[in-house]
Amino acid sequence: MNPPGTEFDEVALGLKASTGHRVAGALMIVNAALVLLETFMMPASGKPDLLLTPSFPVTALIDIALGVSLLSGSAGAVRLSVIRVALGLVLFTLIRVLAGEWLAAGMQLGVSVAFLLLLLGHPRKLRIGVAAVLFGLYLALEGLGLYIVLSGQNPLARAVLSARGELAGEPAGDVVGELVDYRLRAPSDRWYLRTGEAARRDNPLADRxxxxxxxxxHILVIAERVPDTMVPLAPFVDTVVGNMRGAATSFELLDAAPLPGYPDTGKLLRMRATVDGQNIDYLAGLVTAYGSAYQLIGFTGALNFAAVEPELRAAIESFVLPASAALPQGAGRVVGNAAPYAITAPNERWITASPEMLAQQNPDSDRWILRPDVDAHLTVVLEPLGEETTPAALMQQMPERMRSSWPTANFQPDEPLAGAHASGQLLHASVAGAQGAFEIDYALYVxxxxxxxxxxxAPAxxxxxxxxxxxRAQLSFEPPND
Structure with missing residues (x-):
């Protein structure tokens, strides 16, 4: 047994670790265990803002070794620990500052100061108490970060986002689009609008x-203008799904059903993907309309999807198209421009192409009607003839003409076409090109x-x-009487 006062003399002489040093050793072991826990339990993509300890397993192992040495009373471990903490203070704080993670930098500064208070000199009760308070605050924030990641719930997220200026002050309520005046309703007062700047920083296409x-x-709304036309639903769905598949490490389309309220022009998609190491579940509504198209993409982490799915569904199904999305008046009976013939649209879904559409997309057509929701078209082209002929004779030239544009076109035998006003000839062709596969009914009147x-x-x-x-539209052809 050492004589009374010997242990204090050894501490004073720097030959043995003090009580404060031993406390520092215990806290270094606790901190290292936290780092290892984060490393092996956190998603591979990284940590949220409140989970901020550097996840370096080698550093954690060094801290454990130093902590054990301090607890055993090693004076040499004190000097090594001071060097380790000082390097961590400078390096890790600088990394956080350069990344713009100011809270993380503050936490790193706080925990480093706590260790230095315990390691430098011979700390007494007051310094040990201050260090314990600093480390306790740090530990509480780190524990909160782990809770957020493992549970998927963050009670401080709204306050943090508001402090950054990323949220509108009040719950979202009724939401009106910016690009066009569509509407939807937030499902509860827990939903907020991100500011336009914050939204477009994360996705330049974001409207709301x-x-x-x-x-x-999240519910991300992307609105797109497509003047004087309507994006067909099926290709629109394929494009959106393809884009999401391309951005994900893994992707699965679980379900695709008509969107309530828009069964003919909308789809409700249930998807699951891994993006940047995070497992994300999606519920997305896609809607096409005359002159515009919409993506309402609801998503959250896999842990929270079951809890939030009813709200995502309610918000998406509350979507209301703007008045400008209504189809123009049905084409009805259309009289030719270059000659006084006429064709009649089969129903109100068929509209007349504007002169601008004709000039830009089909300048050879004299008249053009279309059904935008299914990308179906009917055009009339006039051809002057050098001599009299019959529809059947002229139709024999059509396969060769069409193969100049579609070399792989397949044809069915032509057949007579008898309408109420005129008789002609009909040829059916299946074609494929850069825009996809189409079926064509080619009617010819002379x-x-x-x-x-x-x-x-129409698309196949x-x-x-x-x-x-x-x-019916082809059979409605009325020849000119001039």
């Missing part, structure tokens, strides 16, 4: 972005020295549903 901060749940080509076409997937409408 709703967030429920406590569950890290009146004197003029041929009237009445060409009906949509053709069966619109075939009868296309045929």
């Amino acid at each position: 972005w709703l967030i429920r901060p406590d569950l890290d749940a 009146v004197g020295l003029r041929a009237f080509h009445v060409i009906a076409m 997937p949509a053709y069966p549903g619109v075939r009868d409408e296309l045929r």
Whole structure:
């Protein structure tokens, strides 16, 4: 047994670690255990703002070794620990500052100061108490960070985002679009609008972005203008799904159903993906309309999806198109421009192409009607003839003409076409090109020295549903009486 006062003399002489040094050793072990816990339990993509200890397993192992040495009373470990903490203070704080993580930098500064208070000199009760308070605050914040990551819930997220100026002050309530005046309703008062600057920083296409901060749940609205036309739903869905698939490490389309309220022009998609190491579940509404198209993408982490899915669904199903998205008046009976023939649209879904559309997309057409929701079209082209002929004779030239544009076109034998006002000839072709596969019904009427080509076409997937409408429009052809 050492004589009384010997242990104090050894501490004073720097031969043995003091009580404060031993406390520092215990706290270094606790901190290292926290680092290892984060490293092996956190998602691979990284940590949220409140989980800020550098996850370096080698550093943690060094801290454990130093902590054990301090607890055993090693004076040499004190000097090594001071060097380790000082380097961590400078290096890790600088890393956080350069990354703009000011809270993380403050936490690193606080925990480093706590260790230095315990390691430098021979700390007494007051310094040990201050260091304990600093480390306790740091530990509480780190514990909160772990809770957020492992539970998916963040009670401080709204306050943090508000302090950054990223949220509107009041709950979102009724939301009106910026690019166009669509509407939707936030499902509860826990949902807030992100500011336009914050939303477009994360996604330049964002028109509106709703967030429920406590569950890290989001509804991103992308609105696109497509003047004088309507994006067909099926290709629109394929494009959106393809883009999401390309941005994910793994992707799964779980379900695709008609969107309530817009069963003909909308889809509700249920998807799951891994993005930047995070497992994310999606519920997305896609809507097409005349002159515009919309993506309402609801998403959150896999842990929270079950809890927030009803709210995502309610918000998406509350979507209301703007008045400007209504189709123009139905085409009805359309009289030709270059000659007084006429065709009649089969129903109100068929509209007349504007002169601008004709000039830009189909300048050879004399008249053009379309059904935008399924990308179906009917155009009339006039051809002057050098001599009299019959529709059947002229139709024999059509396969060769069409193969100049579609070399792989397949044809069915042409057949007579008898309408109420005129008789002609009909040829069916299946074609494929850069825009996809299409089915074409090619009707040909001959009146004197003029041929009237009445060409009906639709994408292959949509053709069966619109075939009868296309045929009725072709049969409605009324020849000119001049």
